[in-house]
Amino acid sequence: MLVLSRRSKDKVVFPQLGITIHFIRVQSGQVKIGIDAPREIKILRDELHTDEAAFERQLNLLPRDVRHGIRNELHQVSVGLHLFKELMIASLPEEADEVFVQIQEALGRLDAEEALNPPLKNGPKKNNGSVVLVEDQPNEREMLASVLRLKGVDVVALTNGTETIDYFRDNPAPRHLLIDMQMPECDGATAIKTLQSQGQLDSTTVFAVSGVSPEAYGISVGGDGVDSVDRWFPKPLNPTNLIDALTIAVG
Structure with a gap:
């Protein structure tokens, strides 16, 4: 389990997904977050839904039980991020920490999901010592x-x-x-x-x-x-x- 320290310039990395969450600024009960992700992973504001159809098409290619699990995890991340923001605005950092740990755990489960991690095409990676x-x-x-x-x-x-x-x-x-x-x-x-x-x-x-x-x-x-x-x-x-x-x- 990763534990959030909530300092400015902290970051959390999910290497399997290629996603890094940057805490750009934590100040006065608010947090500014930046997200790095591969180009094939779309990052949308919650009011933008232009790529939902494409996401649905890709998700529907997976087995039903896998789709259900991924949807549940994404739902938890979405609701959790909203709750985290509201708790920070309300100056409740300890409660926000607990919520963020739950977000991290959900992302960790997505990170480990085999359906989201296709086999390497070029064989095993070179060992650098x-x-x-x-x-x-x-x-x-x-x-x-x-x-x-x-x-x-x-x-x-x-x-x-x-x-x-x-x-x-x-x-x-x-x-x-x-x-x-x-x-x-x-x-x-x-x-x-x-x-x-x-x-x-x-x-x-x-x-x-x-x-x-x-x-x-x-x-x-x-x-x-x-x-x-x-x-x-x-x-x-x-x-x-x-x-x-x-x-x-x-x-």
Whole structure:
């Protein structure tokens, strides 16, 4: 289950559907939401119904029980979004959180619906190597891990720098380390410097993620030594840029 934090610039990703919900602004009891989706998925305001006939034709191609289940989930999402908006306007954030969790669960069920996920035409995705992903925020960690796994990447997800140091001590080094800098229990910079001083990152490409500059953590980019990483990705992270970097690093 994903838990909504309702901060501006937060986002929720449904990788199977290719849908990302962006919280552009949360202020004064109102929320402004943006939605990214593939071109083949139509996004309509509730007062626009020009594509309903096309949607009905596509839906009617599915078995009756599948259609019924999809309609129910879409109905819950539609009513839930309306209720979420009204609760935010009424300054009832806790109730809005509960409703949004229900919306997420409905979208998750749609995300897992086999009828909406046709088999891959080009065979299995290329494996871009193993990644140790370190992020203390559970939502961000699980969403990014899901995106990478869908691209054929083997992901080990950890929650802080201490876990990272322990993992490298007890396991073979991964191809890549993707680590957040600001974490409450042993931050990313401390973990990187500790592992580099022990020679445990010699065969690992290190990607750092942070909302501030490398200089704030005494880190250089693209150099050698115990204070350096291979790439620095600013937040908010663009997953496409990360995947491209992983592919290039594998060669």
